[in-house]
Amino acid sequence: MNKNYIYLTVLMLVLAAGLFVLPERDNSKQTNPEDLMWSIVQPTRFISTDVVAKMIIERDPTLELIDVRSEDEYSEFSLEKAINIPLDSLTSENYQNYLGIKGLKAIFYSNDDIKADQAWVIAKRLGFDNIYVMKGGLNCWMKTIIEPTQPNETASSEEFELYSFRKGASIYFTGANMENDSEGTKAVINVQRKKKTSVVEGGC
Amino acid sequence: MNTNIESVRRPKYINPYFGGVLLGLLLLLTMYITGRGLGASGAVKSAVVTTFDKVAPVHTESSTFYSKFISDSHSPMFNWLVFESLGIFIGGLISGAIFGRLKKIRVEHSPKISSKTRLWAAGIGGILFGIGSQFGRGCSSGAALSGTASFSFGGFLVMMLLFGTGYIVAYFFRKLWI
Amino acid sequence: MHIHELNPKRTIVTLVIFTAIIVIGLVTLKSPRLVFNQPLNETIEMAVWDEGSVFPYELTDVINGNIDTVLLVDLRNTFEFAQGNIPGSENISSVELLSEDNIERLEDHKTKGMCVVVYDNDQLHANGPWMVLRQLGFDNVKILLGGYNYYKQWADNLDDSYSNDAYFKGTPQFDYNEMASSANVDEDDASATKTPITVQRKKKTNVAEGGC
Amino acid sequence: MGPLIPQGIITGGWDFVIALLLGIAFGFILEASGFSSSRNITGAFYGYNFVVLRVFLTAVLVAMIGLLYFDYFGWIDMDLLYILPTYLTPMIIGAIIMGFGFLIGGFCPGTSYTGIAIGKLDAMVFTGGLFIGIFVFSEAFPLFSDFYYSDNMGNVTITEVLGLSAEVFTMIMVVVGLAAFWVTWLIEKRVRKNINPYKFE
Numbered sequence: 001m002n003k004n005y006i007y008l009t010v011l012m013l014v015l016a017a018g019l020f021v022l023p024e025r026d027n028s029k030q031t032n033p034e035d036l037m038w039s040i041v042q043p044t045r046f047i048s049t050d051v052v053a054k055m056i057i058e059r060d061p062t063l064e065l066i067d068v069r070s071e072d073e074y075s076e077f078s079l080e081k082a083i084n085i086p087l088d089s090l091t092s093e094n095y096q097n098y099l100g101i102k103g104l105k106a107i108f109y110s111n112d113d114i115k116a117d118q119a120w121v122i123a124k125r126l127g128f129d130n131i132y133v134m135k136g137g138l139n140c141w142m143k144t145i146i147e148p149t150q151p152n153e154t155a156s157s158e159e160f161e162l163y164s165f166r167k168g169a170s171i172y173f174t175g176a177n178m179e180n181d182s183e184g185t186k187a188v189i190n191v192q193r194k195k196k197t198s199v200v201e202g203g204c
Numbered sequence: 205m206n207t208n209i210e211s212v213r214r215p216k217y218i219n220p221y222f223g224g225v226l227l228g229l230l231l232l233l234t235m236y237i238t239g240r241g242l243g244a245s246g247a248v249k250s251a252v253v254t255t256f257d258k259v260a261p262v263h264t265e266s267s268t269f270y271s272k273f274i275s276d277s278h279s280p281m282f283n284w285l286v287f288e289s290l291g292i293f294i295g296g297l298i299s300g301a302i303f304g305r306l307k308k309i310r311v312e313h314s315p316k317i318s319s320k321t322r323l324w325a326a327g328i329g330g331i332l333f334g335i336g337s338q339f340g341r342g343c344s345s346g347a348a349l350s351g352t353a354s355f356s357f358g359g360f361l362v363m364m365l366l367f368g369t370g371y372i373v374a375y376f377f378r379k380l381w382i
Numbered sequence: 383m384h385i386h387e388l389n390p391k392r393t394i395v396t397l398v399i400f401t402a403i404i405v406i407g408l409v410t411l412k413s414p415r416l417v418f419n420q421p422l423n424e425t426i427e428m429a430v431w432d433e434g435s436v437f438p439y440e441l442t443d444v445i446n447g448n449i450d451t452v453l454l455v456d457l458r459n460t461f462e463f464a465q466g467n468i469p470g471s472e473n474i475s476s477v478e479l480l481s482e483d484n485i486e487r488l489e490d491h492k493t494k495g496m497c498v499v500v501y502d503n504d505q506l507h508a509n510g511p512w513m514v515l516r517q518l519g520f521d522n523v524k525i526l527l528g529g530y531n532y533y534k535q536w537a538d539n540l541d542d543s544y545s546n547d548a549y550f551k552g553t554p555q556f557d558y559n560e561m562a563s564s565a566n567v568d569e570d571d572a573s574a575t576k577t578p579i580t581v582q583r584k585k586k587t588n589v590a591e592g593g594c
Numbered sequence: 595m596g597p598l599i600p601q602g603i604i605t606g607g608w609d610f611v612i613a614l615l616l617g618i619a620f621g622f623i624l625e626a627s628g629f630s631s632s633r634n635i636t637g638a639f640y641g642y643n644f645v646v647l648r649v650f651l652t653a654v655l656v657a658m659i660g661l662l663y664f665d666y667f668g669w670i671d672m673d674l675l676y677i678l679p680t681y682l683t684p685m686i687i688g689a690i691i692m693g694f695g696f697l698i699g700g701f702c703p704g705t706s707y708t709g710i711a712i713g714k715l716d717a718m719v720f721t722g723g724l725f726i727g728i729f730v731f732s733e734a735f736p737l738f739s740d741f742y743y744s745d746n747m748g749n750v751t752i753t754e755v756l757g758l759s760a761e762v763f764t765m766i767m768v769v770v771g772l773a774a775f776w777v778t779w780l781i782e783k784r785v786r787k788n789i790n791p792y793k794f795e
Contacts, residue, residue: 019663111555112553125425146561217634218392224627225400237599238612289707291621327722333696336691337727341684345702357680361685380698
């Protein structure tokens with residue numbers, strides 16, 4: 001037997017044994033802190049209630065609203081077609097399938113924007129992209145979309161334009177909700193979940 | 205030692221361990237590029253689907269198994285595995301040419317059996333392998349090799365059982381090979 | 383003599399190259415400067431239970447200089463900081479928060495047992511930086527509820543803000559269902575009812591007592 | 595960084611070129627190792643030529659070790675890797691059928707392509723058999739479609755099923771593999787003394 005075979009054997013064993021002495025390296029798949037901070041500093045993650053309202057009204061197919069409040073709050077009231085991912089179950093795989101779907105803008109909202117922003121930071125740390133926060137949350141939604149305040153007479157024409165949009169949106173949402181109430185059914189949510197397998201399936 | 209006889213007995217193959225290391229590295233490269241391993245039987249499946257899509261399109265569409273692989277946008281032959289299998293063929297051709305094994309069409313068989321028996325056995329073996337590879341979700345390269353290397357439980361299972369069965373039934377088919 | 387019993391020179395060479403690639407990988411592997419030390423579930427718990435927040439009225443002692451174990455950090459940029467800030471605070475803008483110097487200082491504060499309270503114009507803007515610091519393992523970092531804007535309103539009588547809770551976030555201010563289902567919005571404008579919120583108010587303490 | 599195609603780093607028509615190139619390398623290695631001869635392959639079952647076992651196991655070991663290292667370096671994200679799904683009973687049945695097919699036919703699909711390339715008629719017949727086999731399977735599919743999809747365990751890995759860490763499993767495989775190389779070496783030596791040398795074609 002050639003001596004080189006002994007070297008080969010030893011080399012294989014060393015390579016395999018080397019796997020055990022590698023130091024722990026847990027977070028390699030998460031966004032690193034600097035990048036996370038970098039995306040936090042930018043205000044691009046915030047989306048105003050007006051934009052969200054517009055997307056809903058125009059039935060924007062890229063919109064994916066995510067309600068991070070508790071299940072109870074969600075069942076009591078939620079925005080049209082919103083999905084419920086309670087903040088405390090954000091790490092469960094079942095819910096994560098809703099995030100990171102190609103071509104969808106996931107917009108978090110809660111009562112205010114703090115909880116939604118916290119959900120955003122956690123999701124960002126987990127490496128999800130295309131996620132946003134609805135600024136002001138539901139409180140702001142109520143104030144701006146459902147019951148907009150009339151601008152002063154001295155206000156600029158833009159403000160009046162915005163107001164008229166909000167008025168229209170208000171009628172749209174309150175009216176739509178009336179229908180829903182009378183039927184007693186919630187709009188069926190059908191978001192294509194991400195499949196578990198990441199690569200095309202197929203035979204050998 | 206008579207080198208003449210030796211060279212007849214021992215054709216120019218590369219060291220199996222060398223081949224193994226190369227194959228392992230190739231598998232790694234494939235995984236790095238495509239995120240999945242190598243495969244071979246998928247190409248035949250594509251060929252089957254294509255053939256019967258041409259011959260009897262209605263039948264193919266209604267068949268539950270075929271319809272998984274039919275799409276309007278492109279032919280099932282326009283498939284990753286088909287190109288890969290074409291590559292396997294070309295690679296074999298190159299290697300055969302380099303090592304001088306590229307010869308006229310011939311049948312290789314044990315001296316104890318006739319060429320006809322060997323061909324029948326090859327055909328039956330092929331049919332069995334074809335059926336088995338569908339249940340096993342891949343053949344020895346797709347399921348056993350790539351599956352085990354990517355730590356898939358199914359791949360490991362197929363590898364152990366494929367070779368295990370081989371050893372169990374080897375005795376009954378010894379005439380074919382020894 | 384069979385083929386595999388010959389000298390496996392090429393096998394050795396290939397395997398050595400493979401090993402070399404692995405060694406190169408090991409050598410060039412740079413360990414990240416900062417790592418998340420807080421497990422995710424703890425981060426979520428922290429978010430759900432609103433841990434680590436500081437109420438505005440808790441700052442009175444800090445501003446008056448009675449406590450020196452608390453450091454106020456203003457996360458806004460220098461321009462805004464210069465325009466006005468909470469007395470005794472230090473300016474580290476969010477952009478530079480993770481620079482080597484600042485991390486070093488934060489670590490220094492942590493070992494000394496100092497409490498760091500971060501704030502921005504409002505809670506939302508400080509939320510991200512605060513969460514990052516927490517996740518990096520700086521569990522002595524707290525966030526100021528209401529932010530600078532709230533503080534400015536109550537600067538003169540901060541102590542009295544104890545009975546005001548406008549800085550509370552995360553609770554519904556309206557009865558959504560009732561509001562959203564009213565078909566005649568116009569008439570409803572005036573009677574936009576603000577449902578009374580019962581917030582569990584923390585006992586009146588100052589930051590340092592909360593334990594860092 | 596990797597895998598490149600699932601992460602969208604390589605897109606468009608390039609993947610078919612890559613498939614062709616990888617296939618060529620695959621075919622070359624198979625042929626050069628001697629997999630184009632069915633007697634070489636089945637030799638492993640009769641103890642006179644263990645080339646299949648050597649190539650196969652070495653490749654698995656190298657790929658496993660490499661994969662774990664590359665995952666550690668962040669070069670290949672193992673979460674994005676395609677994990678063959680496990681359908682327990684169908685796969686057991688399938689593997690047993692394949693075992694029979696392997697022993698009777700003397701090829702497996704990949705090796706039969708290289709056999710065709712160098713002009714083996716039996717390899718061509720084998721591939722024809724493959725075609726018929728898959729056709730028969732597809733025609734009869736409605737009969738056992740329930741069975742085909744039964745026992746779905748999803749994309750489980752060995753480490754999840756056995757509860758071992760990937761490193762431990764790899765170490766076990768390496769030790770078992772190296773022991774197998776040594777044992778088969780001795781077996782082969784002994785068997786070759788008692789067997790008529792066969793001529794490779």
